[in-house]
Amino acid sequence: MSNDPLLQPFQLKHLTLKNRIIVTSHEPAYPEDGMPKEQYRAYTVERAKGGVALTMTAGSAAVSKDSPPVFNNLLAYKDEIVPWIREMTDAVHEAGSAIMIQLTHLGRRTRWDKGDWLPVVAPSHHREAAHRAFPKKIEDWDIERIIKDFADAAERMKAGGMDGVELEAYGHLIDQFVSPLTNELDGPYGGDLDNRMRFCLDVFTAIRKRVGDDFILGVRYTADENLAGGTDKAEGLEISRRLKASGLIDYLNVVRGHIDTDPGLTDLIPIQGMANAPHLDFAGEIRAATQFPTFHAAKIPDVATARHAIASGKVDMVGMTRAHMTDPHIVRKIIEKREEDIRPCVGANYCLDRIYQGGAAYCIHNAATGREETMPHVLDRAPARKKVVIVGAGPAGLEAARVAGERGHDVVVFEAANQPGGQIRLTARSPRRREMMSIIDWRMAQCEKYGVTFRFNTWADATAIEAENPDVVVVATGGFPSTEILSSGNDLVVSSWDIISGDVKPGTNVLVFDDAGDHAGLQAADILAAAGAKVEIMTPDRSFAPEVMAMNLVPYMRSLQKQDVTFTVTYRLEGIERQGNGLLAHIGSDYGGVSKERIVDQVVINHGTIPLDELYFDLKPNSSNLGEVDYDALIGGESQEVARNPAGRFQLFRIGDAVAARNTHAAIYDALRLMKTV
Incomplete structure (x- = not known):
């Protein structure tokens, strides 16, 4: 038996959890037709294979038709979900983990123009800012139906083999009943705390009658909304x-905070540049006050913090959810005493931000997450050793080197x-984004382990590349800023x-x-404003900044608004000319009929990058594939066998921004899916 606090078993009623690490419920937006099919199952099972004690799946699985998902959630109100759930639970159990699912009614946290176009319901007419729908005030027959x-x-989840269900309360319909901010009903479901809690307890009563005692029931709830007029800490302790x-x-x-706005959501689920485990002590207060099994997750990205959470008695089970998106094999590596090999979560929140923008969850630097059917988390040895030369040590080049090594x-x-x-080093110059360097540091450590030169x-x-007598050459030289976009004055920017x-x-x-709309534009603006400049974006x-996405935008806005930065949308910079000691900017609009001017002393352009591809084209004539990539083989996970030049001495590929301006995840995905078959 290990004496590691994280590896101790925990008895939850009749269920023995083999260690203290869980993946809390989250929706990666992988369902097909609202069902957890092959992609969803493969993703979930990988975490079980990695050794986690309990994986909770399906954040916010919908229980009612008037709780339509605002992104691609599971539809728990359909009978057809049962066999899909059974396939997933059987596979997770076979891998040695327990599995639960989270159920919810979103209440006002959705839209009426989704799903079946039914009215949104809530215990008041108050609109949630994040989803904008004005709800119908819930009626008695709605309450009966939803319970x-x-x-x-x-009952469907139990029939599907789940070990239990967790109700999602915070921000959703249950919490909308509990919170005095969102409940304007008269009794029996509105008014004092007894009445405001009645809906929650009635739901649990109905569930317990249906599923019996040999089934785990839990609730994820806020014990402090941290919002004026809402549930405060004292009431949260009583709840x-x-x-x-x-x-x-x-x-x-237990969670702490509110999620009705992007800033509220980001404080509850912190991202990079924000404190680790900010609500852990609060969860510990709840456990101490109740002497009841307590779970918690909120930016607990590393093993040391998780170990402290358990060893100090603050919680019984610690959630490392985004960390397991980055590395599903955390527990296995702890057991094998290989903690240094754990791929670190950098808090970039590419995963969650993609979901809230309608996409599937992907980790910024583990391209296998969500692609378990085609991309490996554990690499096989190549059938034959080859000489691989890589040009460029940015994220694309380092991932190619790691995989090949x-x-x-x-x-x-x-x-x-x-x-x-590469560009990551630029990004990490801002203190708030310093964690991004772990993307590079981890790969350098792995490359050293595997003997990469x-x-x-x-x-x-x-000449230098060909002197290495390579079998494979990968050009990962990235790009350089593109600023030649104006009709005049490009030399002045x-x-x-x-x-x-x-x-x-x-x-x-x-x-x-900024018409690239990515982090670089806002990062530059933040630096300029901090230096005392008057700044207009x-x-x-x-x-503005549509590529940055919701939760990552929050820290920028908190900084830029404090520094009185101006934000101007729907206008295009067309040209610049000198005027005295300043610059005269000519401004138009794609909508037409507008001509404006600004006098400034500096113009900064953020327009993505142009590939640094000269070396690639110099090497191309001597390559066996003439640089061609077989896209069908690439997508299908097969090796590249293109042979266009019989005299060619090596295969040649380029990846990342050396192909076209994209992002870090795309660069790393390029490298992984190319090199895993070389």
Whole structure:
């Protein structure tokens, strides 16, 4: 038996959990037709294979038709879900883990124009800012119907082999009843705390009658909304005591905060640059006050913090959910005493932000997550050792080197700079995004482990590459800022990279023209404003920084608004000319009929990158595939066998921004799916 606190078993009623680490409920948006089919099952089972004690799946599985998902959630109100749930639970149990599912009615946290176009319901007419729908005030027959829907859905989950269900309360319909901010009903379901809690307890009563005692029931709820007029800490403690005293549930899963706005959501589920485990002590207070099994998850990204959470007695089970999206094999590596091999979560929140923008969840630097059917988390050895030469030590080049090295190839990496990182190193210059460097540091450590050779401060030309006698050459040289976009005055601008790197001193009155809409534009603006500049961010789009997405936008806005930055949308910078000691900016609009001017002393352009591809084209004539990629083989996970040039001496590929401006995840995905079959 290990004496590691994280590896101790925990008895939850009749269910023995083999260690203290859980994956809390979350919806990765992988369902097909509202069902957890092959992709969903493969993703869930991978975490079980990695050794987690309990994986909770399906954040916010819908129990009613008037709770339509606002992104791709499971539809727990359909009978057809049962066999799909059974396939998943059987596979998870076979892998040695317990599995639960989260059920909810979203209440006002959805839209009427989704699903079957039914009215949104809530205990008041108050609209939730995040989803904008004005709800119908719930009626008695709605309450009766929804309570039955919860019980029906729980029964389906038990029939599907789940070990239990968790009700999602915070921000959803149950919490909308409990919170005085959102409940304007008269009794019996409105008014004092007894009445406001009645809906929650009636739901649990109906579920318990349906599923019996040999089934785990829990609730994920806020014990402090941290919002004026809402449930405060004192009332939250009383709610916690009453939940325990009800005798209906088996554990509490505690959060702190509210999710009706993007800033509220980001404080409840913190991202990079925010404190780790900010609500852990509060969860510990709930456990101490109730002496009841307590779970908690909120930015607990590393083993040391998780170990402290258990060893200090703050919680009984610790959630490492985003961490398991980054590395599903955390527990296995702890057991094998290989904690240094755990791929670190960097808090970039690419996973959650993609969901809230209608996409599937992907980890910014583990491209196998969500693609378990085609991409490996554990790499196989290559059938034959090859010489692989990689040019560029940014995220794409380092991932290519890591994968090739782990598979047993002889790998050499050329890098013109004196250290690795590429664009990530620029990103990490901002203190709030310093965690991004872990993407590079982890890969460098893995490359060292697998014997990859690095040649820094080396400008690689075709002659130097071919002198290595490579079997495979991968060009991962990235790109350089694209600023040649104006009708006049292109020589008068600087790039966002110039500002971020510190190569150009900030002006005093600066126009940032950003039509790429990614982090670099806002990062440059933040640096400029912090230096005391008057800053205007301008975009031709109808919203600024659309590539940054909701939760990552919050810290930028908190900083930029405090510094009185101006945000201008739907206008396009067309040209610049000198005027005295300043610059005269000519501004138009894609909508037509507009001509404006601004006088500034600096113009910063953020327009993505142009590939640094000269080396690739120099090497192309001597390659066996002439640079061609078989896309069908790439997508299908098969090796590249294109042979267009019989005299060619090596295969040649390029990846990441050396192909076209994209993002970190795309660069890493390029590298993984190419190199896993070399």
